Amino acid sequence: MIAALAPLLMAADKPELVPDVSARNVEIRYSFTGAQLLLFGAVVYPGGRIPDHPVDIAVVLRGPVQPILVREKQKIAGIWMNADSNRFRSAPSYYAVASSRPILDLIDDRTAAIYELGLHNLQLSPGGGALPEKERRFESGLLDLRRRQNLYSESPHGVEISDGVLYRAVITIPSQVPVGTYTAETFLIDHGKVVAAATRDIQINKSGFERYVALAARRHEGLYGLAAVAMSLFLGWAAAAAFRRRF
């Protein structure tokens, strides 16, 4: 009897995460210059008993995965031009990880790779059967480029834990993020093991005029082009007319 109940008791013995985000929908309007998202929540311990040693939290916000081609410039005959390229089938368009302590102090490499914690553990799925050395070169090139564009980030002390129960992390997204469904994952880490995980979805979309323009450019290309030409003709004419009256 007790043996049959053991799994249930074990499950109840584990802490749980109750995560939330400050905004489930991020709308890109004309004044969008990026956004700050607050990822917060609470750890619910079995029986409300807070452990005597500190636990750690890591949060990850990732954007939709895109297949991309990374090109590398080399100096050929004195001129810098694209010479080599490598394909990545599943590069996240956005990736930010924040943790209460540096990831490497929390878990070992294998666990980090399983949960894709940390920039160097992203599963980018390079394609084309290139040499490992070349793959590594392109991977670090990609990570470096996107890190400087603020599309990829790591903040090793970005999660604040109060009283071992409440946690919070602020993640900044830049204005050039692509639209789509983002996932916010939270991991509770204790003694080098991920003991609980939870996920929330965040929608990032263009709204209002910006959404309308982006849709028009994609679906009604002809009308969109005509509108652009008409606008330029009208503005040119209007300025000429306004100035002729003055002089």
Add this chain to the structure above:
Amino acid sequence: MDIYLPIAGQSVNALLIVVLGFGVGVLSGMFGVGGGFLTTPLLIFYGIPPTVAVASATTQITGASVSGAMVHMRRGGVDAKMAGIMIVGGLFGSLVGAAMFRLLQTTGQVDVVIGLLYVLILTWIGGLMLKDSLLTLGYLSVPARRGPARRHNRWVASLPLRWRFYSSGLYISPVAPLALGFVAGVLTVFLGIGGGFILVPAMIYLLGMPARVVIGTSLIMILAVSAGTTMIHSLTTRAVDIVLAGLLLVGGVVGAQYGAILTTKLKPDYLRLALAIIILLVALRMFLGLFWRPDEIFSIEYL
């Protein structure tokens, strides 16, 4: 004041773009060029994706050439027949240019080709203009120049099938303006320039058109071809950012008016010297850009 560009997918400082449009507009009003040769590189330096920069600069050129074209039409400074032939060549050229652009995009060599073309064309045109303005200003003297001036270029005169162009007072083959229009059309798609600073000297030196109709005819041609190219870009690359183009235009059309007023107050020879120096500086910057180690060795292309 930051504003989000829906097609470029990033936010820019709206005021800065308007000021950029204004500055280029002043130059275009002063010199009768579209100013695309300045807008496109500056937008790329600012961080706008090159395709979006090229496509949106094209839209601005249309607006910048409207008022000039209107003025010249009213004064009768347009050879409509010549303009028509060049527009046909130009539209055909922009279609071919779009196909070539696609091809280069897949091989990843677009930036280098754009850079090289800019350097070659700007150096050539800037050099010609610099020499010309130094000659007319008297800083340089060429003694052997006073020979029998040939009205027509030898190659142009040898082309078959001659037509009469009454407004220009020319009897030449339509193949020459057709080819000229074609080249300008290819360049419009590739570089986001109207090609005015190529058309004007070519019409004077190659076709032998009288100065009276050159500016007006080239402006009509640029107007039509840049409008056509905007359409081609919206249909193929879908990279025309109407918000970016609008911001550039607001500054550009006003700047063009001030530029036109300035022209009447300055000596045209000094204007030409100034334009030549600006063009050569842009060419030098682009030339060095080809050889300097670029800021980004890696670039990302979405599949």
